[in-house]
Amino acid sequence: MEETDLIVRRIKNGTVIDHIDGGKGLQVLDALEINAEKGDVITIALNVPSGKLKKKDIIKVENKFLEQDDTNKLAVISPSATVNIIKNYQLVEKRHVSLPNEIERIFRCSNPECVTNSKEHIESVMDVIDKDGLVLKCRYCSRMLDVNQLRYS
Amino acid sequence: MNEFYKKNIISVRNLDKQKLELIFDATDKIIDMSQDKRREIARGKTLGYLFFEPSTRTRLSFESAIALLGGTSLGIADATSSSIHKGETLGDTVKVISSYCDVLVLRHSLDGSSRFAAEISNKPVINAGSGTEEHPTQTIQDLYTIKKEKKKIDGLKIGIAGDLKYGRTVYSLLYGLRNYDVDLHLISPESLRIRSDSTYDIKKELSYTESSNIDEYIEDLDVLYVTRIQKERFPDEEEYAKVKGSYVIGSDMVKKMKDDAIILHPLPRIDEISADVDNTKQAKYFEQAEYGKYTRAALLGLILNENGF
Ligand SMILES: [Zn+2]
Numbered sequence: 001m002e003e004t005d006l007i008v009r010r011i012k013n014g015t016v017i018d019h020i021d022g023g024k025g026l027q028v029l030d031a032l033e034i035n036a037e038k039g040d041v042i043t044i045a046l047n048v049p050s051g052k053l054k055k056k057d058i059i060k061v062e063n064k065f066l067e068q069d070d071t072n073k074l075a076v077i078s079p080s081a082t083v084n085i086i087k088n089y090q091l092v093e094k095r096h097v098s099l100p101n102e103i104e105r106i107f108r109c110s111n112p113e114c115v116t117n118s119k120e121h122i123e124s125v126m127d128v129i130d131k132d133g134l135v136l137k138c139r140y141c142s143r144m145l146d147v148n149q150l151r152y153s
Numbered sequence: 154m155n156e157f158y159k160k161n162i163i164s165v166r167n168l169d170k171q172k173l174e175l176i177f178d179a180t181d182k183i184i185d186m187s188q189d190k191r192r193e194i195a196r197g198k199t200l201g202y203l204f205f206e207p208s209t210r211t212r213l214s215f216e217s218a219i220a221l222l223g224g225t226s227l228g229i230a231d232a233t234s235s236s237i238h239k240g241e242t243l244g245d246t247v248k249v250i251s252s253y254c255d256v257l258v259l260r261h262s263l264d265g266s267s268r269f270a271a272e273i274s275n276k277p278v279i280n281a282g283s284g285t286e287e288h289p290t291q292t293i294q295d296l297y298t299i300k301k302e303k304k305k306i307d308g309l310k311i312g313i314a315g316d317l318k319y320g321r322t323v324y325s326l327l328y329g330l331r332n333y334d335v336d337l338h339l340i341s342p343e344s345l346r347i348r349s350d351s352t353y354d355i356k357k358e359l360s361y362t363e364s365s366n367i368d369e370y371i372e373d374l375d376v377l378y379v380t381r382i383q384k385e386r387f388p389d390e391e392e393y394a395k396v397k398g399s400y401v402i403g404s405d406m407v408k409k410m411k412d413d414a415i416i417l418h419p420l421p422r423i424d425e426i427s428a429d430v431d432n433t434k435q436a437k438y439f440e441q442a443e444y445g446k447y448t449r450a451a452l453l454g455l456i457l458n459e460n461g462f
Pocket of ligand 1: 111116140143
């Protein structure tokens with residue numbers, strides 16, 4: 001049994017997001033809109049010593065199964081994260097998150113003068129122009145986006 | 154089929170050298186054509202325009218271009234103050250106007266507005282200025298002017314001076330110049346340098362120097378492209394007053410320039426080029442404005458005719 005398994009209790013049904021870059025856990029919660037107000041049972045471990053990375057964060061959300069859009073968000077915040085779907089204490093699916101070629105809807109363009117930030121009925125689309133360098137570009141205003149300043153919509 | 158047929162013109166990023174040259178050739182053709190032949194090119198066609206920022210100059214340039222080709226125009230010259238704007242979204246307005254015309258010309262204050270409009274419009278959209286993002290038809294006109302006046306673009310020393318941060322014509326021009334082998338100097342106050350988040354993808358193809366001092370380059374330039382410095386872009390009056398004078402081109406400065414250098418400006422100018430420059434042989438901004446009618450006519454002719462003209 002790994003050390004981390006001792007820190008965070010096992011869950012029956014839900015999602016375990018593992019190998020989040022140490023310190024990014026709270027940002028992940030924010031992006032995925034996981035919060036206590038919704039009544040989700042959430043277990044968070046921050047800065048857990050890890051062989052693979054130096055330190056990692058772990059989030060367990062009971063009775064919530066992460067979908068593709070959520071996975072996309074993770075790829076921008078912490079590309080090394082893994083997503084484990086647990087059903088009846090069994091690991092039924094393990095996903096490595098990966099950046100898609102385009103990201104729709106979930107982030108707002110950081111350019112306040114962009115048409116996607118206006119009252120028009122329009123959803124943001126970001127093209128991933130460099131997966132390694134994590135470079136995103138707004139398809140509408142063509143500005144390169146600072147991934148550290150992205151806002152979630 | 155010509156590749157511009159029913160296509161949008163949103164960004165100069167999508168115009169490679171071959172496409173630009175195709176428009177320049179079409180422009181030459183229009184200039185050389187008889188008036189009777191020109192009028193056949195867009196006969197029975199309608200240009201719709203929608204200006205959410207008033208720009209009499211650009212609008213008239215498009216209107217005179219379509220008239221030259223025998224077509225007509227209709228639209229809204231100042232959509233922000235007209236009744237159509239009250240509560241109505243850009244999307245709805247575009248939908249309505251595009252159903253009345255064969256090609257839609259849009260000017261709007263938001264970045265990306267033309268790309269959005271093109272998704273909604275069932276007619277091709279021409280971006281006539283989108284926020285601080287782009288102004289592609291201005292660049293076509295600018296490059297054509299350089300080509301006509303200097304007989305080439307490759308190999309030239311080009312200086313772009315003024316407000317480079319917010320000037321949409323500047324970005325389109327940079328994307329256009331990326332197709333050519335030019336020696337480029339960007340001259341502006343420190344606080345008005347070009348935005349790196351809008352030029353990240355052209356850095357590999359286009360090298361340039363950035364400087365605050367126009368005197369460093371003035372003697373060597375083949376082309377000096379001047380843009381307006383807007384007072385409202387400065388945090389305070391004092392800073393504006395400090396830099397204002399150093400970017401005004403007067404006849405003294407023109408004397409330092411090469412004899413065959415040219416001075417361009419997208420117009421309207423306020424006081425960044427003084428009136429005494431107008432009579433120098435380097436001043437080409439009025440010629441540039443006139444070329445704009447022909448480059449726009451060429452573009453419209455290509456968009457509206459499957460087999461060109
Ligand atoms: Zn944008």
